[in-house]
Amino acid sequence: MTGARPPLVEAIGITRRYGPTVALLDAGITVETGESHALVGRNGAGKSTLVSVLTGLTRPERGTVRYDGGPAPALADRAAWRRRVACVYQRSTTIDELSVAENLFLGRQPVTPRARVISRRRMRQQARALLDEWGVPVDETVRAGGLSVEDTKLVEIARALSRGTRFIVLDEPTAQLDSRATDRLFAHMRRLQEAGVTFLYISHHLREVYEVCQAVTVLRDARRIVTAPVGAMPPGKLIEAMTGERGGLPVPPHTAPPPRPFGAAGPAAGPAAGHAAVRLEQLSSPDFHDVSLSVAAGEVVGLAGLAGSGSHQLGAALAGLHRTSGGRAWIFGRPLRTGSVPAALAAGVGCLPRDRHHEGLVPLLSVAENITMPISGRLGPLGLIAPTARDAVARRAIADLGIGTEGPAQPLNELSGGNQQKVVLARALAIDPRVLVLIDPTAGVDVGAKRALLAAAIRARAEGRAVLVVSDQLEDLRVCDRVLVMFGGSVTAEYPAGWRDGELLAAVEGVAAGDG
Structure with a gap:
């Protein structure tokens, strides 16, 4: 017109x-x-x-x-x-350390007419007027970090x-x-x-x-x-x-290899595959509430949920990275003290955390030092680390996971994101875990690294380990024997292998797949 x-x-x-x-x-x-x-x-x-x-x-x-x-x-x-x-x-x-007013006018602070220095009084007045104009109920003088x-x-x-x-x-x-x-x-x-x-x-x-x-x-x-x-x-x-598909794409038939008991290739000791490896009863925290679930040895269970669903925090709680406020957790029948990484490691829980940069890596250390960090006390007498023993562990992990590196001594920060993620997984596997928690395992990595990381979950299942994959990525969840969906802090649905994309995505989003 x-x-x-x-x-x-x-x-x-x-x-x-x-x-x-x-x-x-x-x-x-x-x-x-x-x-x-x-x-x-x-x-x-x-x-x-x-x-x-x-x-x-x-x-x-x-x-x-x-x-x-x-x-x-x-x-x-x-x-x-x-x-x-x-x-x-x-x-x-x-910027946390600056006030609200300073953040509002950073780089363009009002100045006094003569001295041409920042006028904090005028800045506060202008900030208050701006906040009032747009209905923002915030004190202009408080630190932004608060x-x-x-x-x-x-x-x-x-x-x-x-x-x-x-x-x-x-x-x-x-x-x-x-x-x-x-x-x-x-x-x-x-x-x-x-x-x-x-x-x-x-x-x-x-x-x-x-x-x-x-x-x-x-x-x-x-x-x-x-x-x-x-x-x-x-x-x-x-x-x-x-x-791209009406109702979503069906997942190919799921054929899990028959689990075998723990042995030389799996954790050193533990019940046979199929036993309850993880059991939660009404576990709660500020981010989730009254969650009850179980994961068997030799089973891969997906936990799907968007930010705010509580799924990531639940996975982190099993690894000691998130403190709970109620309920109980067991690992192979023994009580687990949540909120304690040492307690989780002692119980045999290995974790690939959500944020490898802040929770999973020490960039300036070598590949070998990162991989062996949780088992450093086992690599030499009297708490001293034998470099040959450390490098031997790292070389096995490099070969098993296909980590692209020049060798154990290479600084971690020289590796690509996908190879860094493999190093974090190698560190989780270094303790020979009975339970493996993978939180957003393929976030920010390329297709080849995704394939290697998910193949490691399948191998862990074949070795009789219990695996929990926390992710909202459908590709990550396809390796799972079943998928639990969390929404609003609770488990709201469960799907066996063979779910359809649209059906699962709708549950994750909190809407009905058949609407419209």
Whole structure:
């Protein structure tokens, strides 16, 4: 229509490759002024790359980006980009040691007219006015590090608005929020929309799409599949667009090798495969409640759930990385003291943690030192480590897992991400565990490393170990004998091997696969 207002932002025909990997292929999105527009797709669909293009952090090889009908700024003109778009990431970008006011005006603090020094009084006044204007109930004088996750996000939104932007990308904004904080965030978004603010909303929680968004774009395999009003995409149709198959793809027939008793290739001692290796009764913490489950020796059980479901914290609790507040846990019939890594190791629990950078690695140490860290006391007399014994253990692990390294002495930080992940798994296996907990085992690794990591889970099952795979990635869960789904802190469903993609994804998202 002549005179019609152009879209706030429009990306057309965007293609971006990273080496042989195609991140986006002729993809795009159109966001209208004043709407909340959801961007959804499974991991690897291209969402992050598209956001990088829309925020001027990545230059596409082909395609165009337009704001308000005009061309996007040059990549070097960061001030122009900040006036058009801002991104509030899952991890906060505020500086904990600075006050809220200092974070709001970092790099553009008001100064006194004559001395040209920072005027803290004026900065506090301007911060208070800004927070009041946008309805952010936060004290401008408090340290940012003392804010709740919810308030931190509101401060980041206010900071973006103060620069003039009215288009804000929210990347998994509720990942660390409880239901009440999520409701408050949504109420704030609605107020901002009424004031003319536009949101691009990225989330794996499909229920949130229906609660807060008016339009949705689905990416799959680097391409845009559909853009439509949310009302035209009921859950069943949305899941179909994300997975590419009506009702999801059936998993190939599951053929688990017959488990054998513990022996030379497995843990040194323990009951025969098939016995209850892990048993939880009404285990609770601030992140999950009244969870009861069991894992048999020689069984791989999947625990599927999105951020906020409690699945990652439950897996971490078994490994001593998360403290529980109630209930009981047993490992092969013996009580397990949760919240204690030494107690978990003594019970025979090995763990590949969720965040290898903060919980699994010492980058400046060698491959051998990282692998043998939990068994260093066994590698020589009187607590002294014999380098030959240490390197022998490392060489076996390098060969077993196919770790790409120059040798045991190579510094860990020189390895690729996939090989670092294999080293973390090797460290978990070094204790000869009876129970193996793998939390997001293939996150951020390439296809070859994924294959090796999941093959290790299958080998552990054949050796009679109990394996718990905590992940929301369907590829990780295909190796499992059964999959438990967590939502809202509870186990809500169980699926035997042979589940369909759409059915399991719907349970993880908390919606019914057959809706729509």
